Amino acid sequence: MIVLEVKEIKDKLKEVLTKKRYEHTLGVAYTAMCMAMAHDADIDKANIAGLLHDNAKCMSDEKLLQKCKKHGLMITDIEKTHPYLLHAKLGAFYAEYKYGIDDEEIKNAILYHTTGKPDMTMLEKIIYIADYIEPSRNKALNLKEIRKLAFTDIDECVYKISKDTIEYLQKDSDSIDMTTVETYRYYDELICNRRNYDGC
Secondary structure, three states, rough: OOOHHHHHHHHHHHHOOOHHHHHHHHHHHHHHOOOOHOOOOOOOHHHHHHHOOOOOOOOOOOOOOOOHOOOOOOOOHHHHHHHHHHHHHHHHHHHOOOOOOOOHHHHHHHHHOOOOOOOOOHHHHHHHHHHOOOOOOOOOOHHHHHHHHHHHHHHHHHHHHHHHHHHHHHHHHOOOOOOHHHHHHHHHHHHHHHHHHOOO
């Protein structure tokens, strides 16, 4: 399997992403590398995962469903009704078969960058957070606090992002992926246990 160089990856992404999505992608990669430095993680992996996290984002719902079916990727009931959720799953598949990435941690960081998952690896947490806080993001609640936590307390950062995500998605409860709920519950319990809060 041929692994593409970073420049080649960027060139390919320019062909499949809108200008705005490509700029977001560069922001995620940059933020992920900064976080990797702060948390003693692999900077090169953070860069690659950040660059490729949205490689399948700029597709119609119909095309996402079609491509996932074609490649035999499992589609959940919620993904059938909200196909945009499939971009992470298809993106992880493309990371290997279009960009030559066979590193499981990088592929999983792409796979879970939207929903998170319980007990994430450091790289998975970095990409999950970097997607949320990269410099062009400006609409999320508590963004200033979350950006600080990204470099000082990564587990509490994941907890706050997952909590805010659940609260936002509750406006349309049918669009909440259970993995997002499981992520919130895991990190809620982790933070409660760590702080030994009463009543958690």
